[in-house]
Amino acid sequence: MIRFDNVSKTYPGSSGGLREVNLHIEPGEMVFLTGHSGAGKSTLLKLVGLLERASRGQVWVNKHNLGRLKPRQIPLLRREVGMIFQDHRLLTDRTVFDNVALPLVVTGVKHQEIRRRVQAALDKVGLLKKAKALPLTLSGGEQQRVGIARAIVSKPPIVLADEPTGNLDPDLSREIMNLFHQFNQVGVTLLIATHDLGLIQPMQQRILVLDQGRLVKDQAQP
C-alpha cells in the first residue's frame, strides 16, 4: 500500500529531511511512526500525502509511483489518502458540517450524496449532534474528531495522522486511538506519527522509529 525505495528528502538550507528510507506497509496495516523532534516524521507523512516530493528514490502509494504521477492524477491520489493534523486545520467560520463536507465539495460530489456521507462520517466520530456548531465552540477532543471525520469522509483506503493526540489528555487520546483502531478493523491502512510511546506501546502494533532522517528500527507487531 505504501512503499519507499531508497527515499531521501532534503530541504534547501536545512540538514533535516529523510535519508535513504526503505519501507513497506501492506494493505490493512496499522503502523506507528515515532522518533525525536525533527527526526523526519512529518516529512515522511508529507511525502505519502503528496505535500512534498522526494529528492531521491521512489515513493509508491496504492500502486502509484508518486514521482511519475501526471498532474491530472494528483486529485485522484489525494482522494485515496486522508490526512489528520495535530492542529486540526479547521475553517473557523464554517460549521462542522461544512468543514467535513469540504473534500467532497471540491471534488464535485452531488449535494444529496454529500449530506449522506457527511452524516455517516460525523456519526462514526460521535458528533452528529454538533453538525451545525462552529469549530471554536467545541472542545479540543471534539475538534480533533471533526478533523478525523473530514479525513475519512471520502472513504480513503489510507489515513495518515500527524501527532493526532498531541494536544489531548490521556483519556481523549485513547478515545482517538480507539477510533483509529475501528477504522483499521474495516480495512483502512493507517500510518500515525506520534511522540507518545506510552499511548502506542499497549496497542501492540508495528512501530517504525526515525532518527535524524533515517529509519533505525522497524519493530513488527508482537
Ligand SMILES: Nc1ncnc2c1ncn2[C@@H]1O[C@H](COP(=O)(O)OP(=O)(O)OP(=O)(O)O)[C@@H](O)[C@H]1O
Ligand atoms: N519546509 C522545510 N524547510 C526546511 N527544513 C525543513 C522543512 N520541513 C522540515 N524541515 C526540517 O527537516 C527536519 C525534519 O522535520 P520534520 O517536521 O519532518 O520532523 P518531525 O519528526 O515531524 O518533528 P516534530 O516531532 O518536531 O514535528 C527538521 O530538521 C526540520 O527542521
